[in-house]
Amino acid sequence: MKAASFEYCRAASVAEVCALLATHGESAKLLAGGQSLVPMMAMRLVRPGWLVDINEIAVLKFVAVEKDVARTGACTRQCVVERDEALAARVPLLRQALKWVGHIQTRNRGTVGGSLAHADPCAELPLVAQVLGARMLLRSAKGARTLEAEKFFSGPMATSARPDECLEEIHWPAWSWRRTGSAFTEISVRHGDFAMVSAAAQVAIDGDGRCVRAAFGVGGAGGTPLAFPKIAARLVGTRLDDAAVSDAAHAAAAETQPGSDLHASAEYRRHLAGVLAARALREARERARSL
Ligand SMILES: Cc1cc2nc3c(=O)[nH]c(=O)nc-3n(C[C@H](O)[C@H](O)[C@H](O)COP(=O)(O)OP(=O)(O)OC[C@H]3O[C@@H](n4cnc5c(N)ncnc54)[C@H](O)[C@@H]3O)c2cc1C
Numbered sequence: 001m002k003a004a005s006f007e008y009c010r011a012a013s014v015a016e017v018c019a020l021l022a023t024h025g026e027s028a029k030l031l032a033g034g035q036s037l038v039p040m041m042a043m044r045l046v047r048p049g050w051l052v053d054i055n056e057i058a059v060l061k062f063v064a065v066e067k068d069v070a071r072t073g074a075c076t077r078q079c080v081v082e083r084d085e086a087l088a089a090r091v092p093l094l095r096q097a098l099k100w101v102g103h104i105q106t107r108n109r110g111t112v113g114g115s116l117a118h119a120d121p122c123a124e125l126p127l128v129a130q131v132l133g134a135r136m137l138l139r140s141a142k143g144a145r146t147l148e149a150e151k152f153f154s155g156p157m158a159t160s161a162r163p164d165e166c167l168e169e170i171h172w173p174a175w176s177w178r179r180t181g182s183a184f185t186e187i188s189v190r191h192g193d194f195a196m197v198s199a200a201a202q203v204a205i206d207g208d209g210r211c212v213r214a215a216f217g218v219g220g221a222g223g224t225p226l227a228f229p230k231i232a233a234r235l236v237g238t239r240l241d242d243a244a245v246s247d248a249a250h251a252a253a254a255e256t257q258p259g260s261d262l263h264a265s266a267e268y269r270r271h272l273a274g275v276l277a278a279r280a281l282r283e284a285r286e287r288a289r290s291l
Helices: 014-027 037-042 078-083 085-090 092-098 104-109 112-118 124-132 229-233 242-255 266-289
Strands: 007-010 028-031 050-053 063-065 069-073 135-140 143-148 153-155 166-173 180-187 197-205 211-219
Touching: 014 028, 014 050, 014 135, 014 166, 028 037, 063 085, 069 085, 078 092, 078 104, 078 112, 085 092, 092 124, 092 180, 092 197, 112 124, 112 166, 124 153, 124 166, 124 180, 124 197, 124 211, 180 266, 197 266, 211 229, 211 242, 211 266, 229 242, 242 266
Parallel strands: 007 050, 028 050
Antiparallel strands: 063 069, 069 166, 135 143, 135 166, 180 197, 197 211
């Protein structure tokens, strides 16, 4: 099928994007890498009246690694983020997750902001954002505001961004403990497919091997990616032994409410959530111990 007809505009600045969104509202869609939007238009699942291309806006494409945070412009290609060594050193979970996102070809076009705005509950980058507590900088003609990932993802393929807002930057917290380890894992039918269920974890340990901070979550087991800060907090002070990790992972799985579809039943997804969360936590722990 071909997309329904639409008007196309290549915006030259964020101000122009905001003005176009203010004028056309819900009938306008931003075009970033087009890896999700274009197939959806071709299948006529979405029919924007206006397509606002943000690919030529240089200020939306950058990686900046600062003391406690790494910032990425929303239109930064996934392959650029994946290859950035300074970013991988400070927020390694991003590179670990990106290896699972689609294929080299889709990562060459797909953007970080496009993946977050698309908000597929099985997508890897939204899970990383949720686990790390990333902050989204949204801009409209009325001004800018920042939303925590927890408030940004509002449901399956839905965010709290208003139709007149453009995702401008993403702020990824960088942990300062020297012995910080992270890991990402998932189960999908084939590598490069969307995950059935995925899990991400990050832990920091002190010189004695005791956990000083832990964060973990699962994707594909609910309407949004899920993080479990209260359960993760129970790991603080432990040595992250297998029993503690397994208890935390299974407590988290019990809180999930996955759906059933052609790929997996709800029961199987919940089982995977526990298994994968434990696996990600153990891998993160081993990386932290090796430092
Ligand atoms: C074969 C294939 C396999 C894939 N496998 C995976 C996978 O395993 N995991 C995964 O996560 N993804 C996968 N994807 C999707 C891919 O990661 C996309 O790149 C991503 O979902 C969307 O990014 P994009 O830049 O292409 O956005 P687009 O497709 O251009 O846009 C997606 C949506 O986000 C909106 N949007 C884009 N940028 C902004 C912005 N700055 N502000 C506000 N709204 C914005 C658009 O209007 C649109 O609604 C796959 C895609 C393909 C084609």
